[in-house]
Amino acid sequence: MKTLLVSSALAMLATLFTPAHASEHNGAAMAATCAGCHGTHGKLRNQEFVPLAGMPEAEFIRAMRDYKSGKRQSTLMGNLAQGFSDRDVQAMARYFARVK
Amino acid sequence: MLNRRDFIKAGAALACAAALPARAADTAAHVVIIGGGVGGATAAKYLKLANPKLRVTVIEANRVYVRGYGSSEVVTGHATMADLNVSYDALHQRYGIHFIFDTVVGFDPDKRQVRTAGRQTIAYDKLIVSPGISLQYSAIPGYSAALAETRAPSGWIPGTQTALLAQQLKAMRQGGTFVLIAPPKPYRCPPGPYERAALVTEWMRKHNPTGKLVILDPKDDFVTDASMQLGWHRLYGYNIPADFMKGMPADVKNSGKPAPIEWVRARDGGTVSKIDPKSLTVTFAGGSIKADVLNVIPPMKAGKLAFDMGLVDASGWCPIERRTFASSLHPDVFVIGDASIADVMPKSGYSANNQAKITAFAVANLLAGRAPDEPKWKNVCYALAGSDYGLFVADVFRLKDNKIVQISGHRYMSLDATPTQIRLGAAYQQAWLKTFTEDCFA
Amino acid sequence: MKTWLSVCALTLGIVSLAQANPAAHPAARTPTQAELRNALAAMPNGDALRGKRLGQQLMCASCHGETGVAISRNWSSLAGQTAAYTYKSLQDYQQRGRFENQRARLMQVAVTGMSQQDMADVAVYYASLKPAPSSAPRLSSAAHARAEQLARHGDPARLITACASCHGAAGQGNKLTPALAGQTVEAFMRTMHDYRAGHRITDANQGMRQFAQRMTLAEINDLAIYYARMGKP
Ligand SMILES: Cc1cc2nc3c(=O)[nH]c(=O)nc-3n(C[C@H](O)[C@H](O)[C@H](O)COP(=O)(O)OP(=O)(O)OC[C@H]3O[C@@H](n4cnc5c(N)ncnc54)[C@H](O)[C@@H]3O)c2cc1C
Numbered sequence: 001m002k003t004l005l006v007s008s009a010l011a012m013l014a015t016l017f018t019p020a021h022a023s024e025h026n027g028a029a030m031a032a033t034c035a036g037c038h039g040t041h042g043k044l045r046n047q048e049f050v051p052l053a054g055m056p057e058a059e060f061i062r063a064m065r066d067y068k069s070g071k072r073q074s075t076l077m078g079n080l081a082q083g084f085s086d087r088d089v090q091a092m093a094r095y096f097a098r099v100k
Numbered sequence: 101m102l103n104r105r106d107f108i109k110a111g112a113a114l115a116c117a118a119a120l121p122a123r124a125a126d127t128a129a130h131v132v133i134i135g136g137g138v139g140g141a142t143a144a145k146y147l148k149l150a151n152p153k154l155r156v157t158v159i160e161a162n163r164v165y166v167r168g169y170g171s172s173e174v175v176t177g178h179a180t181m182a183d184l185n186v187s188y189d190a191l192h193q194r195y196g197i198h199f200i201f202d203t204v205v206g207f208d209p210d211k212r213q214v215r216t217a218g219r220q221t222i223a224y225d226k227l228i229v230s231p232g233i234s235l236q237y238s239a240i241p242g243y244s245a246a247l248a249e250t251r252a253p254s255g256w257i258p259g260t261q262t263a264l265l266a267q268q269l270k271a272m273r274q275g276g277t278f279v280l281i282a283p284p285k286p287y288r289c290p291p292g293p294y295e296r297a298a299l300v301t302e303w304m305r306k307h308n309p310t311g312k313l314v315i316l317d318p319k320d321d322f323v324t325d326a327s328m329q330l331g332w333h334r335l336y337g338y339n340i341p342a343d344f345m346k347g348m349p350a351d352v353k354n355s356g357k358p359a360p361i362e363w364v365r366a367r368d369g370g371t372v373s374k375i376d377p378k379s380l381t382v383t384f385a386g387g388s389i390k391a392d393v394l395n396v397i398p399p400m401k402a403g404k405l406a407f408d409m410g411l412v413d414a415s416g417w418c419p420i421e422r423r424t425f426a427s428s429l430h431p432d433v434f435v436i437g438d439a440s441i442a443d444v445m446p447k448s449g450y451s452a453n454n455q456a457k458i459t460a461f462a463v464a465n466l467l468a469g470r471a472p473d474e475p476k477w478k479n480v481c482y483a484l485a486g487s488d489y490g491l492f493v494a495d496v497f498r499l500k501d502n503k504i505v506q507i508s509g510h511r512y513m514s515l516d517a518t519p520t521q522i523r524l525g526a527a528y529q530q531a532w533l534k535t536f537t538e539d540c541f542a
Numbered sequence: 543m544k545t546w547l548s549v550c551a552l553t554l555g556i557v558s559l560a561q562a563n564p565a566a567h568p569a570a571r572t573p574t575q576a577e578l579r580n581a582l583a584a585m586p587n588g589d590a591l592r593g594k595r596l597g598q599q600l601m602c603a604s605c606h607g608e609t610g611v612a613i614s615r616n617w618s619s620l621a622g623q624t625a626a627y628t629y630k631s632l633q634d635y636q637q638r639g640r641f642e643n644q645r646a647r648l649m650q651v652a653v654t655g656m657s658q659q660d661m662a663d664v665a666v667y668y669a670s671l672k673p674a675p676s677s678a679p680r681l682s683s684a685a686h687a688r689a690e691q692l693a694r695h696g697d698p699a700r701l702i703t704a705c706a707s708c709h710g711a712a713g714q715g716n717k718l719t720p721a722l723a724g725q726t727v728e729a730f731m732r733t734m735h736d737y738r739a740g741h742r743i744t745d746a747n748q749g750m751r752q753f754a755q756r757m758t759l760a761e762i763n764d765l766a767i768y769y770a771r772m773g774k775p
Contacts, residue, residue: 026473026474026476029457029458029461029473029475030476032146032457032461033454033457033458033476033478034478035457035539036450036454036480036532036535036539037480037528037531037532037535037536038535039535039538039539040149040538040539044535046643046644047531047534047645048527048528048530048531048644048645048647048648049528049531049532050645051616055614055615059614059615063613063614072604072613073521073598073601073603073604075490075492075513075517075525076492076494076513076525076528078510079494079509079510079511080478080480080494080496082507082508082509082510083476083478083495083497083507083509084496088476518599518600519654519655520599520600520601520651520654523651523654524651524652527647527648531644531647
């Protein structure tokens with residue numbers, strides 16, 4: 001039973017990386033590079049870093065834009081946000097908003 | 101759930117099954133990964149996330165992974181050797197990844213088979229290799245693997261040498277000299293030697309206040325250099341060289357007094373020519389010095405396995421096609437992590453983790469007959485100038501003319517970072533050790 | 543039902559639910575009533591303008607927002623909070639090791655080196671601001687009625703005292719009792735879960751821990767939305 005649950009959960013997670021999504025300008029693949037801090041699929045339990053899973057698109061886009069412009073202070077997100085175009089950010093926003 | 105014994109049995113059963121031709125009519129493709137370090141473990145997990153139907157087997161020499169990142173904290177007693185151990189159980193149980201604990205000794209690229217020391221033959225459709233580094237102990241006259249295990253540890257592949265270095269630091273005489281020999285480029289973990297120097301200096305301020313640390317370096321710069329030196333200056337009274345003063349905050353004034361940490365660069369004669377194994381006297385271009393504790397981080401090349409498999413070029417590293425990290429030398433083989441030639445992308449855990457993901461997606465796509473995506477990679481290395489003093493290098497990379505290039509932007513913690521940013525950086529560094537390990541291994 | 547709740551918990555970003563050890567952080571301690579009285583009596587007069595500047599310099603704005611309105615679901619709003627409660631909370635982090643979850647570490651860092659004057663200044667600044675109207679979806683009228691019943695009348699059978707009797711009819715708070723109106727749903731939920739699990743032990747008489755333990759997750763969820771939508775008192 002437990003195994004069944006685990007494997008169906010795995011299948012569910014895996015669909016997030018299926019090509020239909022990945023081809024949306026790489027949102028899923030790009031978002032995966034954030035996981036070293038924000039957790040696999042943007043999911044974290046109890047950590048200093050914040051989870052991104054389920055974040056509404058507008059909230060995510062505003063955060064990235066304000067980091068990039070320097071309007072919002074940060075330790076390092078300001079540096080990282082420089083590396084992503086508006087299109088990149090939108091693709092990641094769509095991806096993270098969809099993770100439940 | 102499988103218990104540990106089942107796990108081992110399952111691995112053995114799979115090893116037999118795997119010796120059969122790799123792809124019968126409608127079985128899923130078999131991806132074999134050699135090396136269950138940061139690169140290999142992450143690749144295995146993300147292959148399963150990309151396509152749970154793939155059969156994924158990791159061949160790894162050791163049952164427990166000893167992580168290198170964060171291992172300098174063992175030297176100063178902030179962490180124990182046991183803290184460095186990472187289990188493979190989660191990868192096996194959660195994702196159904198198979199593990200074979202054995203050492204790969206060779207492969208047959210035509211038959212697409214891998215051979216192990218335990219005389220197993222494992223067939224693959226695609227092979228991902230993440231063998232890490234080998235240390236060129238004998239590149240420095242007088243230094244050797246034997247000396248590294250007994251008197252002058254390196255501790256750059258974590259293990260017994262890391263523990264030995266910790267003991268030696270504790271036992272060092274009051275007022276003694278800790279000499280750290282930094283490696284030439286390219287090497288694993290660019291800010292690592294300098295972070296270790298900082299943590300040792302911090303430790304000595306508390307436990308050996310008249311002790312002193314000297315870095316002998318064959319380079320004139322290093323990753324995070326300005327921000328790291330600012331940290332040394334603030335915490336240990338380090339004197340910042342004139343050519344690094346540009347952009348420093350206005351209150352930074354060298355005292356000119358001898359500081360407990362000193363960086364002797366190539367241009368100041370820092371290049372080492374030999375070590376006397378008896379007296380631990382180090383001869384370098386600018387003079388000689390007798391070490392009480394000697395930590396040598398020797399030049400590096402790709403892991404031995406990469407040589408055995410014929411995956412390296414004349415540089416001693418593995419040439420790859422950048423988009424997918426496919427080996428330029430053998431078909432159906434991908435080389436990721438420290439061993440690969442990834443241009444400006446540093447040899448770090450974060451890089452290995454990111455390369456693993458992009459390569460896992462590419463392999464899943466290729467097996468499904470799709471073209472790989474346009475890649476973007478990232479690297480962030482956190483580093484400490486002291487326990488509460490965090491800094492970092494952060495980069496985003498993309499492909500340009502089959503080379504990996506940086507997307508411009510600030511790379512380091514800014515020199516006018518506030519005390520809050522600096523302390524938060526240190527808190528996040530500690531958090532990263534956990535979240536990163538989870539992303540790779542759980 | 544259980545699944546629904548846990549999905550809900552996940553999307554709301556509750557961080558400490560799943561933590562293995564249900565005990566508070568060993569270094570954290572609960573303030574005594576006397577200690578709070580004395581600290582409040584000794585609270586310096588705050589300067590809101592200086593507080594605003596400090597909010598930038600000390601990075602408070604990067605999480606709690608320039609105008610005290612949480613930048614995302616991951617942080618809490620401070621706009622319209624009582625000065626006494628903000629001041630008290632900062633002292634909890636700095637002097638009594640408040641550590642309700644891992645992210646409290648960030649707050650411990652943020653308050654390092656703050657003087658009592660600094661704390662009073664930011665407290666007065668945030669008290670001077672208006673809470674933002676919430677975008678939380680409206681409760682069904684039945685759920686609203688249940689939430690309102692608990693808020694206004696409590697549940698004597700379960701020894702839950704009316705929230706309003708302490709937090710005010712408009713959720714406006716009073717000195718050491720915090721304002722709830724306009725708090726983000728997620729922060730409200732996080733904090734109630736932390737009380738419930740015994741991770742947050744900053745309540746001097748353990749009242750909030752007990753109330754939270756006597757409530758269901760669904761009730762907490764509804765009250766979070768109820769207070770979030772209450773807007774400006
Ligand atoms: C002191 C120190 C601090 C560091 N700090 C950081 C940091 O803060 N941030 C960061 O990002 N990185 C850091 N690193 C670097 C990081 O540890 C490495 O870059 C990373 O481990 C590289 O991953 P890899 O997969 O290439 O190699 P490894 O992780 O070394 O994995 C290689 C694996 O292959 C296995 N293997 C090798 N040969 C065979 C064979 N023939 N058969 C079977 N298995 C084999 C090995 O047993 C090993 O498990 C640090 C390193 C050190 C030493």
